Amino acid sequence: MARRPSVSFALRELDAAQWSAELAAQPTAHLLQQAEWGQLKAQFGWQPQRIAIYNQHGFCAGAQVLWRSQYGLRVAYVPRGPIWSADQAANRLLLQSLERLARKRWAAFLRLEPNLLDAGTPDQLHSELLLAGYEPSSSMQPSxxxxxxxxxxxxxxxxxxxxxxxxxxxxxxxxxxxxxxxxxxxxxxxxxxxxxxxxxxxxxxxxxxxxxxxxxxxxxxxxxxxxxxxxxxxxxxxxxxxxxxxxxxxxxxxxxxxxxxxxxxxxxxxxxxxxxxxxxxxxxxxxxxxxxxxxxxxxxxxxxxxxxxxxxxxxxxxxxxxxxxxxxxxxxxxxxxYLPAYDRVFLRPAYWLWQRRRSE
Missing domain, CATH: 3.40.630.30 (Gcn5-related N-acetyltransferase (GNAT))
Structure with a gap:
């Protein structure tokens, strides 16, 4: 049996212009994942960061992450994203990369809000996120x-x-x-x-x-x-x-x-x-x-x-x-x-504090 050729991936951080160029070929990428949205939020308390996964054919997955310090805590938020790949290995690498960034910056948690409807094919993604340690949560955008x-x-x-x-x-x-x-x-x-x-x-x-x-x-x-x-x-x-x-x-x-x-x-x-x-x-x-x-x-x-x-x-x-x-x-x-938000919690007491203060 012929061996399946291995696929190598590269992780890159992109600036706003590079991110916009990649998303131009992703017509279903949501407005809130556009570079302009990150630039808007940057003027009102958030810090955008854009990371992308590449294979030998080019861009295959990525996320615009918004960082914010609030109530003495830091949170990482991916509104209506990430941009998922058809290649599950690329998606796993993207999630691992997001989690490493969040841990490195001492985020209390990382929140994803997939731009996917709660019907049919997202069942696999839902299961994989649960297995990866994510827990369903309330979306910040309309559910x-x-x-x-x-x-x-x-x-x-x-x-x-x-x-x-x-x-x-x-x-x-x-x-x-x-x-x-x-x-x-x-x-x-x-x-x-x-x-x-x-x-x-x-x-x-x-x-x-x-x-x-x-x-x-x-x-x-x-x-x-x-x-x-x-x-x-x-x-x-x-x-x-x-x-x-x-x-x-x-x-x-x-x-x-x-x-x-x-x-x-x-x-x-x-x-x-x-x-x-x-x-x-x-x-x-x-x-x-x-x-x-x-x-x-x-x-x-x-x-x-x-x-x-x-x-x-x-x-x-x-x-x-x-x-x-x-x-x-x-x-x-x-x-x-839509699918719910998914939170990867790193600092549980800080996460509970953030949730309580958001609900006040």
Missing amino acids: ASIHLQLEPELAALQAQASKGHRADVRRAERQGVTIRVGTTEADLDQFYAIMQATSQRAKFGIHSREYYAQAWRLFGGDQPDGAARLLIAEREGRVIGSFLVFAQGAEAQYMYSGTNEEGLKFAASHALQWAAITWAKQRGCTLYDFWGIPEAFLALETTTDPAERERLEQAAQATGMAGVYRFKKGWGGQPVR
Whole structure:
């Protein structure tokens, strides 16, 4: 029997430009693994590091790790990653390399958040991570979302939306709502004012203006072909809503949005969402991620037991997100659940302390 040729691997640390060049050939690499995201987080308390595994054919696995010191502890975090290989030996080497780095820097733990759905093929990865000493944990990113497949033509995508959503898009247009692309600092000011108004009305926290501005700039929002798009809804010369969305590789993300009272009245969010979906489709994306729904709504989609449905409906209503869920679901996408986060714990008492302080 012929011997199987051995495969040699090399571990390299990459700078932002090198990492971007490698991920350009990885269309399913998530936005949060892009170099620009690491550069954004570097301005707000995190330190990015990018490591890659190579074989004789080139790049085969890697991870952008975000490091942070908080509560007197250091943590290592891989959001929506790593970039996995079809070669399990490369994946094992990547995990070993991440763990060595975390131990060397005295991290309390290393957290991975695979960009994989909790269905079918990830079972093997789940088992291998458990055998390697990882334990399932709560994700820092949304654990459930709604995904809209963008392969159909725009007319077909519009037809997939609910009757009410289609009517609201038409109503917004009929009542004078227009959508334009924001390109200036003044547009960012208007976006942030809308975010502040939405935060006060809906009682949720928002980032600083500079955070949104840096995200917009780093992902090329000021360029016609940039991966960020600032969309602004106006009526009679007044800004009534705004979205900041992203589209990189095969996926688009609906991440930051808001409307004021006038925007609610005239369905600005529906007009903005359709403009965002259209933009993502035209960029060649095949998936539009609505960026998060409460788990209770996902469970409702698959539960038939009456008593369990009643319990879940009460839990879903208690989140205060029923309207947001209906808005996201009404575009015709499918609810999905991601694999959980996986923590490799190195300093157990420090890990417990971090978890307790995060929950306070």
